[in-house]
Amino acid sequence: QEQPVESGGGLAQAGGSLILSCAASGLSAMGWFRQGTGKEREFVAAISWSGGTTHYAESVTGRFAISREKAENTVYLQMNNLKPEDTAIYYCVVSRLGYIADSDAPDVTSYDWWGQGTQVTVSS
Numbered sequence: 776q777e778q779p780v781e782s783g784g785g786l787a788q789a790g791g792s793l794i795l796s797c798a799a800s801g802l803s804a805m806g807w808f809r810q811g812t813g814k815e816r817e818f819v820a821a822i823s824w825s826g827g828t829t830h831y832a833e834s835v836t837g838r839f840a841i842s843r844e845k846a847e848n849t850v851y852l853q854m855n856n857l858k859p860e861d862t863a864i865y866y867c868v869v870s871r872l873g874y875i876a877d878s879d880a881p882d883v884t885s886y887d888w889w890g891q892g893t894q895v896t897v898s899s
Contacts, residue, residue: 777888779805779867784893787857793895795852797867799888804870805843805850806830806886809863809895818881819865822850824873830880835861857897864892 783795799805806821820841821830829841840853854861868886879885 779869779888779890781865781867781890781893783852784865784895786896786898789858789897789899791857791897792853792855793857794854795865795867795893795895797850797852797890799848799850799867799869801848801869802873804872804875806868806870806875806880807841807850807852807865808868808883809861809865810892811860811863814863816866816883818883820852821868821875821880823875828874830875830877832881854895857895859897859899861895862897863895865895866890866892 779797779799781797787793802824804823807819810816822841826843838856843850867890869888871887
C-alpha cells in the first residue's frame with residue numbers, strides 16, 4: 776500500500792458543494808477525517824472495500840456521501856450543503872482491512888495510511 780493521494784477541495788460558499796477524491800492501491804476500506812484550526816482531528820466518513828458498507832459522522836449525515844470506484848480504487852466524498860464549520864483540512868485514510876465495523880470507523884487507529892490532506896474552506 777502506498778500513501779493515498781487526495782485531490783479536490785478548495786473554496787465554497789455556505790450551502791454549496793465540493794467533491795474530494797482519493798486514489799490508493801490495495802483492496803482496503805478507506806475513509807476521511809478532518810481537522811479544523813485549533814480543533815482535534817475528527818472522523819467524517821468511511822467505506823468498505825466492496826462499497827457495500829458506509830459510516831458517517833453525525834455532523835455530516837445527510838449532507839455528505841462517500842462512494843468508491845473499485846476499478847480505479849478511488850474513493851469520493853461528495854459534500855453538499857456545506858457549512859462554515861466544515862472548514863478543515865481533509866485527510867484520506869486507508870485501512871489494511873477490507874471492512875471496518877461501525878464502532879471502529881471513528882477510531883484513528885483503525886487506519887494505517889494517511890494522505891497529506893487537502894484544504895476545504897467554506898465562507899459564510
